[in-house]
Amino acid sequence: MGYSGGASSGQEWVSLVPIDLAARATPVRLLPLFLVSMAAIGYEIALTRFFAIASWSEYGYWVISMTMVGLAASGIAASLLQRPILRHAGRLLAVIPPLLILAAALGWTWTTLVPFNPLELQNRQLWADQLGNIAQYYAALFPFFFLVGFYISLYFMVHSAAIGRVYAFDLAGAGLGAVFVLGLMFVVHPFFLIAGLLLPLAVAGVLASFFPSPLAGKVAENDISTLRVDMSGMGSARGADNEDHVGSPPALRATSPRFAWGGIGTIAALVAAEVLVCLFNPARINEYKEIYGPLNVPDSRVVATRVSPKGLYELLDNFTERLDLDMSNNSGVVPDPTLPRAYGLYADGNRLASLPRSTTVDTGYFGAALDALPYRLRRPDKVLLLGASGGFRIHEALGAGAGHVTVIEPDRTLRHALLDGLGPAPAFPPQPQVSIRDLGATAVDAIAAGGPFDVIDIGRDFVTQSDTNRAALSVEVLAGYIRMLSPQGVLSIPVSIREFTVYAVKMFGTVRHALAASGVADPAQHLVIYRSAWNVRILVARSPWPAAALQEVRDFCDARSFDPVHYPGIDPAGVRIFNELPVVSFDTVETRAGAQDAMMAEAAASLAGAPSPYHAFFRLTPPTLDRPFVNAVLPLAQLGTILARIELVPREELGTLINIAVLAQAVVIALLVMLLPLVRPSGGALPAGQFLRAMAYFAGLGLGFLFLEIYLIEKAALYLHDRVLAFGLVLATMLVFSGIGSWLAERFRSRPSYGVGLAVAVVIGWNLLLLVGLDAVLALTAAWPGWLQILIVIALAAPLSVALGMPMALGLSQFAGKRLAFLPWAWAVNGACSIVSTPLANLLAAAIGFMVLPLAGIMLYVMVVLTIPVARPTR
Amino acid sequence: MTISGRAFPLSRRAALAGAACLALPPPVHAADWTFDAYARAMQASGRATDLTAQTFAAMRQRRGHALQQLETWLRGELGTADPTVMRAIAALPREYFHYDYAAGRSFARDAYDWYPRAWPIGHGSTLSALNVQAYMTQLVQPRPHETALEIGTGSGYQAALLSRLARKTCTIEIIAPLGAAVGRIFGPLGLDNVETQVGDGYDGWPQERDGFDIIVVTCAAQAVPPPLLRQLRPGSGRLVIPVGPPLRTEQFLYLFTRDADGRVRSRRDIGVWFVPMTGRIAGG
Secondary structure, three states: EEEEHHHHOEEEOOOOOOOHHHOOOOHHHHHHHHHHHHHHHHHHHHHHHHHHHHHHHHHHHHHHHHHHHHHHHHHHHHHHHHHHHHHOOOHHHHHHHHHHHHHHHHHHHHHHHOOOOHHHHHOOOOOHHHHHHHHHHHHHHHHHHHHHHHHHHHHHHHHHHHHHHHHHHHHHHHHHHHHHHHHHOOOOOHHHHHHHHHHHHHHHHHHHHHHHHHHHHHHHHOOOOOOOOOOOOOOOOOOOHHHOOOOHHHOOOOOOOHHHHHHHHHHHHHHHHHHHHHHHHOOOOOOOOOOOOHHOOOOOOEEEEEEEEEEEEEEEOOOOOOOOOOOOOOOOOOOOOOOEEEEEEOOEEEEEEEEOOOOOOOHHHHHHHHHHHHHOOOOEEEEEOOOOHHHHHHHHHHOOOEEEEEEEOOHHHHHHHHHHHEOOOOOOOOOEEEEEEEEOOOHHHHHOOOOEEEEEOOOOOOOHOHHHHHHOOOOHHHHHHOOOOOEEEEEEEEEEEEOOOOOHHHHHHHHHHHHHHOOOOOOHOOOEEEEOEEEEEEEOOOOOOOHHHHHHHHHHHHHHHOOEEEEOOOOOOHHHOOOEEOOOOOOOOOOOOOOOHHHHHHHHHHHHHOOOOOOOOOOOOOEEEOEEOOOOOOOOOHHHHHHHHHHHHHHEEEEEEEEHHHHHHHHHHHHHHHHHHOOOOOOOEEEEHHHHHHHHHHHHHHHHHHHHHHHHHHHHHHHHHHHHHHHHHHHHHHHHHHHHHHHHHHHHHHHHHHHHHHHHHHHHHHHHHHHHHHHHHHOOOOOHHHHHHHHHHHHHHHHHHHHHHHHHHHHHHOOOHOOOOOHHHHHHHHHHHHHHEEEEEEHHHHHHOOOHHHHHHHHHHHHHHOOOOOOOOOO | OOOOEEEEEEEEHHHHHHHOOOOOOOOOOOOOOOOHHHHHHHHHOOOOOOOOOOOOHHHHHHHHHHHHHHHHHHHHOOOOHHHHHHHHHHOHHHHHHHOOOHHHHHHOOHOOOOOOOOOOEEEEEEEEOOHHHHHHHHHHHHOOEEEEEEOOOOOOOHHHHHHHOOOEEEEEEHHHHHHHHHHHOOOOOOOOOEEEEEOOOOOOOOOOOEEEEEEEOOOOOOOOOOHHHHEEOOOOOOOOEEEOOOOOOOOOOOOOOOOOOOOOEEEEEHHHHHHOOOOOEEEE
16 A cells, blocks of 8 residues: 655656755755745734734634644645646745735735624624634735745755755744744834835845755756656665665756846835835724723823833823722712822733823722722731732822832833833832832742732732733642731732623632642631622631621721622621622523622632532633633533523633634644545555654654643743743744754764654653753742843753754655655644644643643654654665 | 512503603604605714615614514513613614714614624724613613713614603713714704713713713723712612623623612623523522
């Protein structure tokens, strides 16, 4: 049994490999590939930024899916059409860069014109139209990514004799492309990143015109005479330089192109494309985002703008901008409950914080706020604030009697606003009793060094600002905060119940586990839970609450029409409910009015370790540092019910559903790509065993590499408390160093099994070291300067990446010669499985934890070493 | 009769209110709402329409059925369809409010399609589904002698509906181009008890010294603006806030009431759209 895939000639399998191409794969000839890979990854990242701003960040996942369709199709095309492609290889390599420029610009413009509205996608009557819009996205972006994949496949085939070097340029280009686009984001508005990304493509086009491909050049010089067919197949013991080239493929009778026009065409394409994307760029922020209303009220002004990879920050000044705080609705609680005017800070169109308009703030309103209670229960000599809300929370804490305030503000823009001001918003006035620290919320040991604290107050907007901030609500971190409380200290945790009560219920259980982890035997004695109509506050005391404090809780709530949910000794029947709150699940509805508060029943059940009375439908597993998903409550086993209730699904949960959609599509495409050789009607063949081994090998590499990459990104995100920086840093490091590994792999070309074995041994060994010591290293260095932390991340990822880069190159090198058509196939299989692994890793992490990723990665690399598709010498 | 297990005192008071509602002035064109009347009103309100007499007639033919469907739906889901609310809905040509102000385009032909749905009207605003608006109106039970304030004019339909049921309706739109355009659409319908304003809803409508019996707020903040609560009439005031992303039919409604002593209570109304698919309804 044979599987087809290569060029054939009668009974003999022939190859189209030119004789001296290994030597001809010079850096200058590979530079266009480097630049195209650079632009392609930049384009992909720029698209995720576009979707994050124009829609919402969850939809960035879809870009991965769109990318994949084009790349997979190109791999299929290159595999099936190898002969005609190689016949015109020179011309194609010259013409693709200008086409890429045009495809990138037109695709971008079309994408920005699509009237996609994610909110309508969740509406049972409106979703159908949005499917058409999504199809438009695919259509708009398909040409660019198809051409990218085609170009890379072409390079692989043309330079198959030096595959390690070629792959190194591809990877290094992608890695530096990530750095390039992230750098651009510091100076260019996200909607105009495309303008910068066209430049590498143009340079690639010009270079291709000056340094035509060796294949094309050879054809131009001497028609086909220098191109010989490799009859030896892929002798595993023979290097490329030793290949026995005989025969000449009629397929390579190409006409000689003149390449001067290529440079002119590239420049013309660049000018046209730049005009299009710079002057006719219709990209805009979704009109349903929070910024849209305030931006369009009379006399609204954007008074400051900051562009950065983390977001497009805009500071607005208009009459709607006020401090946004949950206040008692009762009149007379404080003399003047009016919330102060402010500037509104938005990131990617989402409201981030209010910034004070002056250095002094009258905090007289704070006595009526839901957040004020902990400051009345404990003498707040030392206060730790997670999130400063632009400085308002520092003013409030000081106004409530705080002696010293430590502020943890991980967001760089917010921290700079506090320290230096932002536009007309003044900096927080320096005071000896206020320290503002650049630490992540999970850097417990580093934060504890400033303790113990009498009040630890987590800001409501702090936990909505980023997922790395939300990790503060994981069991281990909360336990760490509890441990850094003074003996009479109190930790205050916010939860929104405005739409769904389930997150509060999940947090009840999380806090119970955190208390247990910090050595508290009876959590119920250490908790006070109270709420307004829209928010819950959970107060955790280091010591059991004294009776006086509990009386203060009752008085505080009664005066403000807030509702106690739990305190030691609470009698539910005796509590007067001011804010009736029927709870809503996906399958049940609690509709009792005026009876016992459902939240009380939930708190009682949770603290007793009993099942949830009303939220049993949801997954209420407490978040941990290994599974830091404060949201993620949807039980995927109940997908049918979830989809039937799609209108109820909050935005926080949409990422999971989008992951599932992307995964389903990725799996289908990956299967199509993997099984492609089975349906090839003619051409070269691969023995069944080798075909299956190759499939497992390249699939394993695709899945394994991304599993390890996502694991490191996740760890780095919490460590650097900046997911975008972590993503760019880990991605660039891994790609560049994998490129080095790929280059080094050429040394093992004659001993591929040895090379792969060595690489996999390093991968497994390094992973085991990470599993044992990574958390300790990161915790130990959590308070180190940012630049040192960046170097540490590079040092942790680089050796692993060098090893990760070798097996792919060594595997691909097995598909030169008569199996050349399998080369783009193998590349496509690897790419398709990489795309599968992204949503799969996220879903696995949400279900089990991130720890599963390096373990799965180790197993996949064991599979890789067992399935290396080493070609046997042809007899 | 109950809605979601909660007593809904509709019968006698609603019947009296319904009778009184008949005394309210009808819209100018309600009696003979023809294509010409529609076209004149659209022109007078400064909006374009591509509706022809034929498409207008076809659309109006669906109206009776749609209203019947709405009434059946309200009865089925709520136990009753408040006759005063139904009369007010019947008195308003909904197609007149089907307009996209960003695109400058009418989508009147879709006005009476069943199933009711939310419609984008541009500038990040939506025309809510008819059943949601009917439900919310039943929830706040406007009476003819009462005054209503709406924060967030949007399409103007809710303000127009309240104007058919209450003595006076004030409405504020924060988005300048939307507020300016929608402010012109009430006059041509003869809805002269609607007052409009473009501005900040935070401060409410302080010119109304006696406060409001009904306040409807589209609110994204963490708290109801204190000035609004101060303008809610003690003892009888009802303030309702729909919460949830736009364009979803399944929004929550928060109903705030102000006691005579100034204490404010709230109730989350889960609406009829939260009937369980499976499982149980607890309590009751």
